[in-house]
Amino acid sequence: MSTRLRNPVTAQDHAQGPADAPVTLVEYGDYECPHCGRAYPIVQEVQRRLGDRLRFVWRNFPLTEIHPHALHAAEAAESVGEQLGEAGYWPMHDAIFDHQRDSHAALDDAHLARYAADLGADAERVRRDLEADAHVVRIEADFSGGVRSGVNGTPTFFVNGARYDGDWTDAEEFAQALERAAQTPG
Amino acid sequence: MTATPLAAGTPAPEFTLSVTPDQRIALSELRGRPVILAFYPADWSPVCGDQMALYNQVLPEFRRHGAELLGISVDGVWCHRAFAEDRHLHFPLLADFEPKGGVAQRYGVYRAQDGTTERALFVIDAEGTIRWSYVSPVGVNPGADGILDALDRLAASAPTAGGPST
Numbered sequence: 263m264s265t266r267l268r269n270p271v272t273a274q275d276h277a278q279g280p281a282d283a284p285v286t287l288v289e290y291g292d293y294e295c296p297h298c299g300r301a302y303p304i305v306q307e308v309q310r311r312l313g314d315r316l317r318f319v320w321r322n323f324p325l326t327e328i329h330p331h332a333l334h335a336a337e338a339a340e341s342v343g344e345q346l347g348e349a350g351y352w353p354m355h356d357a358i359f360d361h362q363r364d365s366h367a368a369l370d371d372a373h374l375a376r377y378a379a380d381l382g383a384d385a386e387r388v389r390r391d392l393e394a395d396a397h398v399v400r401i402e403a404d405f406s407g408g409v410r411s412g413v414n415g416t417p418t419f420f421v422n423g424a425r426y427d428g429d430w431t432d433a434e435e436f437a438q439a440l441e442r443a444a445q446t447p448g
Numbered sequence: 449m450t451a452t453p454l455a456a457g458t459p460a461p462e463f464t465l466s467v468t469p470d471q472r473i474a475l476s477e478l479r480g481r482p483v484i485l486a487f488y489p490a491d492w493s494p495v496c497g498d499q500m501a502l503y504n505q506v507l508p509e510f511r512r513h514g515a516e517l518l519g520i521s522v523d524g525v526w527c528h529r530a531f532a533e534d535r536h537l538h539f540p541l542l543a544d545f546e547p548k549g550g551v552a553q554r555y556g557v558y559r560a561q562d563g564t565t566e567r568a569l570f571v572i573d574a575e576g577t578i579r580w581s582y583v584s585p586v587g588v589n590p591g592a593d594g595i596l597d598a599l600d601r602l603a604a605s606a607p608t609a610g611g612p613s614t
Contacts, residue, residue, distance in 0.1 A: 264593040327504050327536045409506055414591035415498065 264412030265425040271319050276343065276351050278309070279317035284444040287316060288420040290323040290408040293335035293358045294369055295416045300431070302359040307433040308440055315444050320355060322404040323416050331369035333401065338374035340397035342383045353381050422446075453556045453568050453581045460485075460572045461554040465542040469525045473518075473540065476576070482515040482602055484595055485570040487557050489586055491523045491531035491541075499567070499589045504537050506592045513599040515571075518542055522549050522564055557583060571598040 271277065271286055289305065291298040309318055324332035335358050343351030357377040361368045371392055379385040391397060408418070412425055419426040421443045430436045454461070460483075464474040475483065488499060500519055503510075510517050519541040523531070528541040544551045549565060552558040557568040569590060571580040580598035584590035 264591070325501055325505055327538075328501050405505075406509065409502075409509070409592050410596060412591045412593045414502060414589035 264410070265427075266411065267420045267423040267425075268411045269407040270423070271317075275319045275321065276348065276355075277317055277319045278352060280314055281317060283315055283317040285312065285316050285440050286319060286422055287440060288319040288321060290321050290404075290413045290416060290418045290420075292322075292324045292329055292332045292416040293339070293362070294329035294332040295325065296363070297415075298417045299359055299362045301417045304430060304433045304436060308437045311433075311437045312440055312444065316440060321408060322401045323408050323413055323418070324401065324405070325416065333398070334371060334392050335369045335374060336401050337392055337395070337397045338371075338378060338388050340400060341388045341391040342378050342381060344391075344397075345383045345387060346381070350381055350383060354378060354383075357381065453566070453583050454570070454578055455581060456579055458578045460570065460576050460578050461551070463551045463554070465520070465544060465551060466525045467540040467542055468529065473542065475572075478516050479576055480574050482513060482574060482579075482599060483572040484510060484515055484517045484599075485520060485555070485568075485572065486517065487520045487552055487555070487565040487568040487570075489559075489562070489564040489567060490521055491527050498535070500531075500537060500541075501535055502589070502592060504535065504539065506596075507538055509592075509596065510599070513596075513603060515599055520544050520551065520565070522552070559586075569595060571595060571602070573602055 267288060271288060289301070291301070305318060309316055322336040324336050326333045339351060339354045339358060342354040354377060357380070358369065361373065361377065367373060371389065375385040375388050378388045419430060421440060426439065428435065428439050460475060462475050464472050467473045486503060503517060507517065517539045519539065521541070522544050524545045525543045528543055532541055544565070548563065549558040552565040555568070555570065557566040559566055567584040567586050567590065569582045570578055573579045579602055582590060582594050
């Protein structure tokens with residue numbers, strides 16, 4: 263159905279790279295989704311290849327019924343982001359994906375709090391935020407904006423606002439698609 | 449050759465199908481609220497972003513529109529039960545099993561060559577008229593945005609006096 267991002271990227275989004283980069287890549291993802299775990303190093307690779315010509319935006323799309331830890335993982339990242347700013351959000355994002363497949367407990371609350379503490383965040387505050395659902399509204403807003411934009415699973419990518427239905431599993435091909443978008447005005 | 453789904457404006461064909469081994473549901477029982485019919489090829493089809501998992505997650509938003517969601521495939525009730533339990537689905541899966549694909553045929557979305565149904569969506573209004581239909585390529589998950597847009601249009605066109613309460 264819809265193949266356009268209906269909610270434009272704003273300053274509220276979690277973004278890496280310059281706001282005026284010629285390509286904006288938006289990923290709707292779930293921290294417990296194995297496909298997103300697989301996409302994580304590929305996204306890093308295309309970030310390396312495109313450098314400052316790419317802005318990468320992560321939006322939350324936790325499928326909580328099939329991934330019991332996905333919501334808390336997203337909330338813990340938001341908590342760290344609130345405590346340390348974007349400079350904390352992204353290392354937490356990386357820590358979650360780096361540990362995603364360690365064990366079944368890798369994304370439980372205790373581990374999430376430990377990753378946060380390792381980054382210098384207040385682990386107690388992370389626990390309190392999880393307990394209080396302090397960041398759920400933001401995550402639900404990400405989710406529902408994604409649904410309205412035609413996100414049909416995770417990960418779903420948008421390149422300059424258009425849903426990317428090509429192959430993202432091959433970094434080479436993905437980077438080439440992003441290069442083409444960088445050269446297409448508008 | 450693809451099937452031609454019943455179009456907007458068509459009365460939704462009535463049916464009664466099994467929803468569990470000992471429970472059946474008739475479409476007319478749901479009169480008075482919008483109904484989403486989601487035909488899909490098969491239980492246990494792959495990927496973590498599976499269409500039924502997505503709809504399960506979007507269920508609260510469908511319910512905010514007062515809408516009821518029904519999944520339909522040619523799989524049998526026992527298969528549906530195992531699939532629904534495994535995926536924690538909170539909406540009914542109907543078994544269009546005997547005669548196989550009989551309901552799908554009447555909605556114009558049976559794939560005779562495969563013995564399954566198209567990946568097809570119908571939004572039926574409170575009076576039982578199809579207001580939106582869509583057939584997705586079988587390999588493409590159509591997402592939920594088309595359904596939500598159709599429900600929005602239904603709500604916008606609802607009569608202001610004496611209409612269904614919200």
